[in-house]
Amino acid sequence: MDLPALRCFQVVARYEHISRAAEELRVAQPSVSRTISRLEAELGVRLFDRRGRRIHLNGHGAAFLRRVDRALRELDDGASELTDAAERNRRVTLAAETLLTVTGLLVRFRAAHPGIEVRLRQSAADAMARRLRTREVDLCVASQPLVGPGLVSELLLREAVLLAVPAGHRLAGREAVLLSELEGEPLVTPSRGHWQRVLADRLFARAGVEPVVACEGDEPGAVVSLVAAGLGVALLPAMARASEVRGPLSWVRIAEPDCHRELRLVRDGGAPRSAAARLFAAFALDHFRTVGATATATAEDAAGAGATA
Known part of the structure; x- marks a missing residue:
């Protein structure tokens, strides 16, 4: 499980649509599908229910999404703090x-x-x-x-x-x-x-x-x-x-x-x-x-x- 896979899952969960997620992520649609399949295999549960060509976030996926959102938000905040700290070292107000x-x-x-x-x-x-x-x-x-x-x-x-x-x-x-x-x-x-x-x-x-x-x-x-x-x-x-x-x-x-x-x-x-x-x-x-x-x-x-x- 790596950060690109988690960010890919986050986008797919938001759209519940592989093609739209691929457009936002600027990657090929098959690559997005493979990433989600590997993530599900690693977790041992399905995160989405497939119905024909449509996908829907299921209960496992919704629970996992809450954790992923929190984790990625903390990581993004941490990166922003480091950037701000570096800038503050060169700036005084x-x-x-x-x-x-x-x-x-x-x-x-x-x-x-x-x-x-x-x-x-x-x-x-x-x-x-x-x-x-x-x-x-x-x-x-x-x-x-x-x-x-x-x-x-x-x-x-x-x-x-x-x-x-x-x-x-x-x-x-x-x-x-x-x-x-x-x-x-x-x-x-x-x-x-x-x-x-x-x-x-x-x-x-x-x-x-x-x-x-x-x-x-x-x-x-x-x-x-x-x-x-x-x-x-x-x-x-x-x-x-x-x-x-x-x-x-x-x-x-x-x-x-x-x-x-x-x-x-x-x-x-x-x-x-x-x-x-x-x-x-x-x-x-x-x-x-x-x-x-x-x-x-x-x-x-x-x-x-x-x-x-």
């Missing part, structure tokens, strides 16, 4: 709140490891834990804690959050600013749920200030350009100073405790880790160590007499 955060990382990783495919998914923080649990992604880069059983996180970056104001703004050139001084200022911010909005809401509430949200949306990367266009001020990570914008900005240190963001790499500790995912995680940690040193330097620059980009 990453989720991030905003693609700008990981752009530099991806450019460097692709240059260093061109044989590994990276798939990127933009995702809100509240959806990342689900995507890790369902294996939709291997890793997440998150700026706020992800909640879920078995999740493991590593710190990638801790950086200051600065106040970005348009050139010529009354606060441009200041060394530092208190949030109480932003009373009535139009604020440009991502929508609720994004880490920048969560941080802003917490800091403004602690300062007793009701922010005036002039512009909010689901494109965090657009905030720098909107501030440069004069639509308002914004709380932005030091990393954002590297953004290319149309027009100058002034960056001011915020004289409030806990005014920073922590960027973390998160994974499901119970999920198997492919070689590509392990390599990418190590590369990301090294990359953001360098970025962190640069971000610290830019924050110190902003603590001077007001930095303009």
